[in-house]
Structure formats: C-alpha cells, structure tokens
Amino acid sequence: MSELPAWPVAVPLEGPRLRLEPLRVAHAEEAPAFLADVRLHTYIGGTPPTRGELEQRYRRQSAGHSPDRTQGWLNWMLRRHTDGKLVGTVQATLTRPDGHHRPTAELAWVVGHAFQGNGYAKEGAAAMTHWLRDQGISPLTAHVHPDNHPSAAVAAALGLHPTGTLHDGERHWTDATSP
Numbered sequence: 471m472s473e474l475p476a477w478p479v480a481v482p483l484e485g486p487r488l489r490l491e492p493l494r495v496a497h498a499e500e501a502p503a504f505l506a507d508v509r510l511h512t513y514i515g516g517t518p519p520t521r522g523e524l525e526q527r528y529r530r531q532s533a534g535h536s537p538d539r540t541q542g543w544l545n546w547m548l549r550r551h552t553d554g555k556l557v558g559t560v561q562a563t564l565t566r567p568d569g570h571h572r573p574t575a576e577l578a579w580v581v582g583h584a585f586q587g588n589g590y591a592k593e594g595a596a597a598m599t600h601w602l603r604d605q606g607i608s609p610l611t612a613h614v615h616p617d618n619h620p621s622a623a624v625a626a627a628l629g630l631h632p633t634g635t636l637h638d639g640e641r642h643w644t645d646a647t648s649p
Contacts, residue, residue, distance in 0.1 A: 477535050477564055477573070478542060478544065478605050480493065480545060486593065487590070488550060488590060488593050489548075490549075490597055491547045492532075493531055498527075502524065503582075505518055509583045513618040541563055543561070548581070557585040558581035558582055558585060558591060559579065559594075560577070560591075560595050562577050572607070572608070574608065595624055611645075612630055613638075614643055615641075616636075616640075630643040
C-alpha cells in the first residue's frame with residue numbers, strides 16, 4: 471500500500487465581511503475576549519478557557535495534524551474586516567476512513583455571544599466549506615445540539631442535512647447522499 475498524502479494545510483481565506491486566518495498560537499491573546507462568555511458554552515460544553523489554556527490548545531492544533539497523524543486539523547480564526555476584531559472560529563477535523571486517500575471532514579464553528587445573529591458563523595463556515603470541497607474533501611459532516619437552532623441553520627446553509635443519528639446528545643448532519 472502506498473503512503474497516504476500529507477494533510478491539507480489551512481490557508482488564508484476571505485469572505486465578504488470576514489478574513490479567515492489560519493490558527494496561530496498568538497491568537498490566544500485575543501481569543502478570550504469572545505470565548506469568555508459562559509453563555510457561549512451552553513451547547514458546546516466546558517467552561518471559558520484561560521489564555522494559557524488557549525496557548526496550549528492552539529500550539530497543538532496549529533501543528534495541522536494529530537500527533538499520530540491519523541487526523542488532519544484545519545483551524546481558522548474569523549476576523550472582521552471593518553474593525554479587525556476576532557469574532558469566532560471555524561474548523562475541520564479530517565480523517566481517512568478505512569485508510570482511503572480521500573479525506574472526510576467533521577466541521578465545527580463557534581462565534582462569540584456578542585457577535586451572534588450577524589451571519590458570521592454562516593459566512594465563515596461557507597468560506598471554509600467551499601475551500602474544503604475545492605480540495606476534494608468529502609463528505610462533510612457536523613454535530614449540532616438539537617436545541618441549537620442557529621447552528622442547525624448554519625449546517626443547512628452549508629448543504630448538510632440532519633440524520634436520525636444522535637451522538638453525545640448532538641444530531642449528526644451530513645452532505646453524503648446515503649447515511
């Protein structure tokens with residue numbers, strides 16, 4: 471069997487109102503400003519991370535892959551064009567089921583509570599999804615809490631549809647044509 475190709479690397483992306491910056495450890499300085507609101511964690515769980523925790527997390531994630539290289543990690547910070555503020559993140563965790571060359575992606579998005587309701591999650595996730603599809607990554611999936619209607623709307627806007635599968639209390643969404 472031939473060696474599997476390297477994981478794709480996050481590149482800067484642009485949306486109409488947002489710049490998607492590949493994750494860097496330096497983002498840990500600004501990110502607590504939008505991640506600190508406990509209401510943000512209603513559906514994603516956990517508690518607001520400290521700057522130190524974010525530095526550790528971002529150091530691991532910015533490597534672009536898991537230590538054993540079985541997953542690729544693509545992470546972007548969402549920065550508004552108008553004022554340069556970070557408003558959220560989008561990410562894709564890549565895997566190669568059964569060792570296939572073509573990766574699949576599990577998508578996620580988080581927008582700070584103060585910035586929600588402005589379409590930033592939809593815009594950032596759409597830019598990421600378009601780029602992933604251009605890279606030949608398919609299918610795309612997401613897990614959304616059944617009560618998180620704004621995130622369900624983002625998933626639907628990306629062309630994902632809900633399945634009957636729940637995992638850890640979250641509904642599985644996919645763009646695959648079969649379950």
